[in-house]
Amino acid sequence: MLFSHKVLRVQYTTYDMRRAQASLNPRSHADFMALAPSSPDTRDSDHPFVYGRLIGIFHAYVKYLGPGASTSHGDYRQVDFIWVRWFQRDNSFEGGLDAQRLHRFQFVRSSSPGAFEFFDPADVLRDAHMIPAFAYGRTSSLLSYSQSMARQTRELDEGNKEWRYHFLNMYVRQ
Numbered sequence: 001m002l003f004s005h006k007v008l009r010v011q012y013t014t015y016d017m018r019r020a021q022a023s024l025n026p027r028s029h030a031d032f033m034a035l036a037p038s039s040p041d042t043r044d045s046d047h048p049f050v051y052g053r054l055i056g057i058f059h060a061y062v063k064y065l066g067p068g069a070s071t072s073h074g075d076y077r078q079v080d081f082i083w084v085r086w087f088q089r090d091n092s093f094e095g096g097l098d099a100q101r102l103h104r105f106q107f108v109r110s111s112s113p114g115a116f117e118f119f120d121p122a123d124v125l126r127d128a129h130m131i132p133a134f135a136y137g138r139t140s141s142l143l144s145y146s147q148s149m150a151r152q153t154r155e156l157d158e159g160n161k162e163w164r165y166h167f168l169n170m171y172v173r174q
Helices: none
Strands: 002-005 008-013 019-024 031-035 049-062 077-089 104-107 116-119 124-127 130-132 166-168
Touching (some): 008 124
Antiparallel strands (some): 002 049, 008 019, 031 049, 031 124, 049 077, 077 104, 077 116, 104 166, 130 166
């Protein structure tokens, strides 16, 4: 059985070493950051984080039935996971502190492997503030389907188009 949730709460440490909590909601405040994988096939070797947008928050009770599994009926475990649509950094755009511009991101094209994944919510560091790059307009080319759960409600009202690019706000928000 699969259980769906509306809010994911993430505990994190602020820049002044205090504890804080972020509430992520797939309908309104869905963008987050996590540590980039350390494997050689990382999304962006120059940037230490990856960014995603929540599509759904779930948990399920599962039981392992493979080799070496016990036969008792009480071995169910709760597994928490989130469904994510990933952003990728636009490497053709120079951003960061040296360039004195915000990094520019776009969604990974839906036809690419790894554009959507199930992810462990324990690996979410905190929420992220992705600012739509209004000057570049909207597109429908990154998501193959016009009607999709990956689109936020306000994008459905805009002709099933999403913002082509987003800027990552890297300044502290209180």
